[in-house]
Amino acid sequence: MDKPLLQVHDLRAHFIGFRGQRAVKAVDGVSFSLSAGDTLGLVGESGSGKTTTCHAMFRLLPPGGDIIGGTVEFDGEDLMQKSPAEMRRIRGRDMAMILQDPMASLNPLFSILDQVGEPAYYHLGLRQQTLRERVVSLLNMVRIPSPETRMHEFPHQMSGGMRQRIVGATALSGGPKLIVADEPTTNLDVTIQLQYLNLLKDLQRQTGVALIFVTHDLGIVAKMCDRVAVMYAGTIVEQGTVREIYNRPRHPYTEGLLRSIPRIGNKEALYAIPGQPPNLANLPDGCAFAPRCAFAVRRCQMEAPMASTFADGHLSKCWLSEPEGVRD
Amino acid sequence: MTETLLEVRDLKKYFPVGAGLMWGRVKGWVQAVDGVSFAIGRGETLGLVGESGCGKTTTSKLVLHQETVTSGTIAFHGRDITHLHKQDLMDYRKAVQVVFQDPYSSLSPRMRVGDILAEPLEIHTKLSRAGIRSRVGEVLELVGLPSDALRLFPHEFSGGQRQRIAIARALVTEAELIVLDEPVSALDVSIRAHIITLLEDLQQRLGVSYLFIGHDLAAVAHISHRIAVMYLGKIVEIADSLDLCANPRHPYTQALFAASLPAHPDEDKEEIILTGEVPSALDPPSGCHFHPRCPIAIPVCAESEPVLVEMAPNHWVACDLA
Numbered sequence: 028m029d030k031p032l033l034q035v036h037d038l039r040a041h042f043i044g045f046r047g048q049r050a051v052k053a054v055d056g057v058s059f060s061l062s063a064g065d066t067l068g069l070v071g072e073s074g075s076g077k078t079t080t081c082h083a084m085f086r087l088l089p090p091g092g093d094i095i096g097g098t099v100e101f102d103g104e105d106l107m108q109k110s111p112a113e114m115r116r117i118r119g120r121d122m123a124m125i126l127q128d129p130m131a132s133l134n135p136l137f138s139i140l141d142q143v144g145e146p147a148y149y150h151l152g153l154r155q156q157t158l159r160e161r162v163v164s165l166l167n168m169v170r171i172p173s174p175e176t177r178m179h180e181f182p183h184q185m186s187g188g189m190r191q192r193i194v195g196a197t198a199l200s201g202g203p204k205l206i207v208a209d210e211p212t213t214n215l216d217v218t219i220q221l222q223y224l225n226l227l228k229d230l231q232r233q234t235g236v237a238l239i240f241v242t243h244d245l246g247i248v249a250k251m252c253d254r255v256a257v258m259y260a261g262t263i264v265e266q267g268t269v270r271e272i273y274n275r276p277r278h279p280y281t282e283g284l285l286r287s288i289p290r291i292g293n294k295e296a297l298y299a300i301p302g303q304p305p306n307l308a309n310l311p312d313g314c315a316f317a318p319r320c321a322f323a324v325r326r327c328q329m330e331a332p333m334a335s336t337f338a339d340g341h342l343s344k345c346w347l348s349e350p351e352g353v354r355d
Numbered sequence: 356m357t358e359t360l361l362e363v364r365d366l367k368k369y370f371p372v373g374a375g376l377m378w379g380r381v382k383g384w385v386q387a388v389d390g391v392s393f394a395i396g397r398g399e400t401l402g403l404v405g406e407s408g409c410g411k412t413t414t415s416k417l418v419l420h421q422e423t424v425t426s427g428t429i430a431f432h433g434r435d436i437t438h439l440h441k442q443d444l445m446d447y448r449k450a451v452q453v454v455f456q457d458p459y460s461s462l463s464p465r466m467r468v469g470d471i472l473a474e475p476l477e478i479h480t481k482l483s484r485a486g487i488r489s490r491v492g493e494v495l496e497l498v499g500l501p502s503d504a505l506r507l508f509p510h511e512f513s514g515g516q517r518q519r520i521a522i523a524r525a526l527v528t529e530a531e532l533i534v535l536d537e538p539v540s541a542l543d544v545s546i547r548a549h550i551i552t553l554l555e556d557l558q559q560r561l562g563v564s565y566l567f568i569g570h571d572l573a574a575v576a577h578i579s580h581r582i583a584v585m586y587l588g589k590i591v592e593i594a595d596s597l598d599l600c601a602n603p604r605h606p607y608t609q610a611l612f613a614a615s616l617p618a619h620p621d622e623d624k625e626e627i628i629l630t631g632e633v634p635s636a637l638d639p640p641s642g643c644h645f646h647p648r649c650p651i652a653i654p655v656c657a658e659s660e661p662v663l664v665e666m667a668p669n670h671w672v673a674c675d676l677a
Contacts, residue, residue, distance in 0.1 A: 072543040073514075186632050187407075216406040217570060218629045221614040225628065243544050246616025269620045287548035289577035290618045292600035296555075297577070299548040303513055 030103070031060040032237050033084075033205060038097035040076075040083040051308045053079040053092070055261035061254075063204065066231070066238040068248035068269070070284075071258030072304050077241045080258070081207050085124060086114050102204065120150035123198035125208040129190035133182040139166070139193055140178040146201035165196040168233070169226060188219040192226065199230065209241040224251055245288055249273060257281045260305050260315035267341030277335075277343035279320050314345070322347055357396040359433075360564050361418070361532055366391045366427035368413050372637060385636045387413040389588035390427075392663075395532065398558060400565040402579030402596065404572060404611065408633050410588040411568050415534045418566060419453055420444065431532075449479040452525035456537040458517035462509040468495075468520055469505035475528045494523040497560075498553060515546035519553065526557070532564045539574055551578055572615045576600050581669075584608045587636055587644040590663065594670035604666060604677040607645050643674070651676055 040054040054076045061067050071077045082088050084099050086106065099106040102121065109117065123146070126132040133142060144162045147153045153161055159178075166174035169192040182190055191211060198206050208227070212220040228251065231238055240251055248255050248269060256266040257280065265278040276282040286298035302319035311317060317327040324346070332346045366388055373382030388410045395401045403411045416422040418429060420436065428435045436447050452475075455461040462471060472491045476482055482490065492502060498519040509517055518538060525533045535554070539547040555578060557563060569575040575582060576596050583593040584607065592605040603609045606627075613627040629648045634640055640647050646656035653676070663671040 072545060188632055216633075217572070217614040218406060218610060219632060220616075221626070222628060225626075244616065245544065246618065249617045249620045249622070273619050273621075284544060287545055288618055289548075289551070289573040291573045291576050291612065291615060292597060294577060294597065297548040297552055299552050300545045303515070304543075304545075 032063040032065075032102060033061040034098075034100040035059050035080075035084065036098045036100070038080065038083055038099065039095040040079055040088060040092055041095050042092045044091065049308050052261050052310065053307060054083055057097075057258075057261075057263055059256050059263060059266060061205070061237050061239065063237055064231070064235045065254065066240065066252045068252035068255040069239055069241045069258060070243060070245060070248055070255060072243060074304055074307065075258040076261040076307075077258050078209055081124070081209060081239070081241055084207070085118060085122065086111075087118075116150070119146040119203070120201040121203055122205040122207070123201060123203040125191075125194050125198050125206060125211045127210040127213050129187065129194045129214075130182065132194055133190060135182055138179055138181055139185075142182075143178070143193060143196045143200055146197065150201040161200070162196075165200055166193075168199065168230060169193070169196045171196075188215060188223065191215060191223060195223075195227065195230070199234065199236070202234075203236060205237045205239070207239045207241065210243070211240075212247070227251070245284060257284070260310060261307060262315070262344065263342075264316065264345070265341075265343045267337070268339055271339055271341050277337065277341065277348040278316075278345045279322050279347070280316050357398060359394050360397045360399075360431065361566075362394045362428075362430040362433075363414075363418070364392045364428050364430070366414070366417060366429065367425045368410075368417055368422060369425045383637055386588050386639060387636055388417065389639075391585070391588070391590055393583055393590065393593060395564050395566060397531070397564060398562040399581070400558065400567055400579045402575035402582040403566065403568045403585060404570060404575050404582060405585035406570065406633050408587075408636060409585040410636070411585050412536060414585070415453075415536055415566060415568055419451060419534055420447065445479065449475075449528045450530055451532045451534070452528065452530040453534040453536065454518070454521045454525050454538045457541050458509075458514055458521050459541075461521055462517055464509055466508070467505065468500075468507055468509065468512075471509070471520065472505075472524055472527050475524060479528050490527060494527045497526065497557065498523045513546075514542050515549055518542060518546075518550055522550075522553065522557070526561070526563070530563060532566065535565055535567045537569050538567075540569065540571065547574065554578060572611060573618070584611065587633065587639050589644060589673065590671075591645065591673045592671065593663070594667075594672075598667070598670055604670070604672045605674045606649050606651055606677070610650075 036058050038054055038057045042051040042053055057080050069077045083094050140162050143165055144158050147158060147161050162178055163174045166178060171177055171189060171192060212223055215223060240247060252269050255269050255272055256263045259280050265281045272281060276285055283298060283300040287300060289297060300319055305315050313328040313330055314332050317323040326346055332344050334342045334344045335348050336342055367390055368388040369384040369386055371381045372385055391414055393401060405411050417424055424437045429437055431447060439447055469491060473487050476487045476490060495502060495504060500519055539550050542550060551574060567575060567578055579596045582596050582599050583590045586607050592608045603612050610627040610629050627650060631648055642657040642659055643661050646652040661673045661675045663673045666672045
């Protein structure tokens with residue numbers, strides 16, 4: 028197997044509050060890898076640490092957040108060793124991000140040309156006519172009608188779906204190898220969402236860019252991704268190929284999530300995972316999911332489980348998914 | 356169907372555009388709701404689906420008497436409520452309550468949960484303080500919250516628990532109809548299942564009716580007995596939930612179902628990709644409003660406007676080609 032494009036190993040990012048008295052372990056030992064041109068789904072509930080994982084990879088944690096340890100190897104280089112200036116050259120050129128709210132990620136005072144062109148201006152050194160041609164071809168790629176005239180317009184003149192596509196064009200502008208899309212379709216209507224997801228798939232086919240989809244929607248993962256990593260309380264509790272995980276979930280949390288989504292034309296009672304997501308500042312000693320788990324045994328409360336490995340790189344962090352099956 | 360609780364007939368709501376502040380000239384009308392008819396029986400759930408801007412929220416506001424109708428009637432227990440005043444309107448509001456999408460903005464951060472739940476009772480009933488306290492305790496238990504929640508503020512609860520508080524507030528006056536405006540869209544997947552299950556359970560126990568508005572077809576189909584699909588201010592298809600899921604007839608409904616995400620990677624779906632976006636309701640397309648985006652449109656669709664026709668028992672479709 029080729030060396031993967033991105034290799035995150037044991038990444039830890041904590042938020043320190045109350046004068047160092049309390050640490051919120053938002054990301055606590057996350058490891059995954061992604062090959063060039065692949066799509067990974069990062070799934071979890073709000074507060075499970077999926078967005079913080081991405082921000083830590085980009086070294087863009089908000090104030091109060093610190094990367095405590097771990098390595099992020101991207102394209103053969105460890106991003107944690109880079110200076111801020113080197114990071115600025117990597118962001119936008121080699122890796123880019125698409126955020127949830129397109130209105131908040133576009134500047135209302137700059138034209139579409141300025142915003143889509145900016146990464147190409149700085150990272151690729153394009154100017155004037157060549158820059159405009161690049162922007163027109165990017166807008167064509169994301170299917171904005173008549174790009175020559177529309178690129179001089181401003182974000183408020185676009186519809187919600189178009190704005191999100193423009194954010195996509197901006198992400199592609201520097202020619203990145205990796206795009207992280209953080210809940211890119213949450214604010215879109217279903218028909219527009221389908222258009223956008225198909226567009227991203229086409230773009231991936233054309234440019235060979237690798238994608239990380241951060242989402243809580245298991246349907247998006249089923250449609251878009253090759254591999255999926257399920258996060259719970261700051262760690263990845265299960266990861267593997269999408270087909271394997273949907274057919275044979277090994278971790279009780281993944282299984283519960285899959286059973287809790289309603290299916291069209293099926294009126295059977297939904298399964299609801301009991302309890303609430305844990306408080307990240309005060310995690311239990313053993314497995315963080317044990318208080319909500321229907322299968323928890325005594326060992327689950329005492330010791331945090333290690334990852335057990337199965338075929339196809341399928342990992343599950345649960346005592347009960349060990350091949351021999353541990354009981355009390 | 357059981358006894359009809361709410362019957363909406365030929366409901367229209369037009370908003371003026373360009374009217375200036377007071378004396379400006381009206382340039383046009385946004386036909387937000389344009390001739391909508393449906394009925395909800397006692398203990399029944401009607402799902403209302405459609406994309407943003409299709410008029411589903413305006414419809415709910417009309418039902419809640421938050422907007423005045425342009426024309427049409429809304430009958431509750433057989434009595435038209437569109438021009439109610441004073442005490443009659445208070446009685447209607449007591450019987451028809453609402454739960455909004457975002458439980459973070461629909462609960463006052465300055466009020467304790469006990470006060471939030473007691474307020475509707477203070478306004479609508481003549482209960483004594485002890486009576487209010489016992490009723491509040493009752494609904495709190497009904498929605499599955501601990502009794503010490505009364506003394507806490509909304510910020511001390513998670514999103515799912517807040518939505519339970521909002522549901523408790525809607526139930527406290529013994530409402531007969533609750534308008535649920537995307538009550539699970541802002542919640543996490545695992546919490547969604549809790550709230551949907553709670554709503555279904557409450558309906559079983561109390562016989563309350565719901566008008567459930569949503570854009571997540573799978574969730575709407577799960578909770579609803581009947582579903583109405585709206586497009587640009589009109590209902591294009593209305594049928595029993597399972598019937599609609601098994602064979603959607605209107606091309607727009609088919610596209611909506613095709614656009615909903617698969618529950619499993621092996622699920623094979625015929626993809627109908629709609630081009631473009633929902634046109635402006637200010638100047639809707641001629642004939643059938645859907646024809647510019649419709650994959651099977653023929654020239655006549657641009658001229659004549661289809662009406663709802665009963666194509667199968669209880670399955671109404673507004674398309675000449677379906």
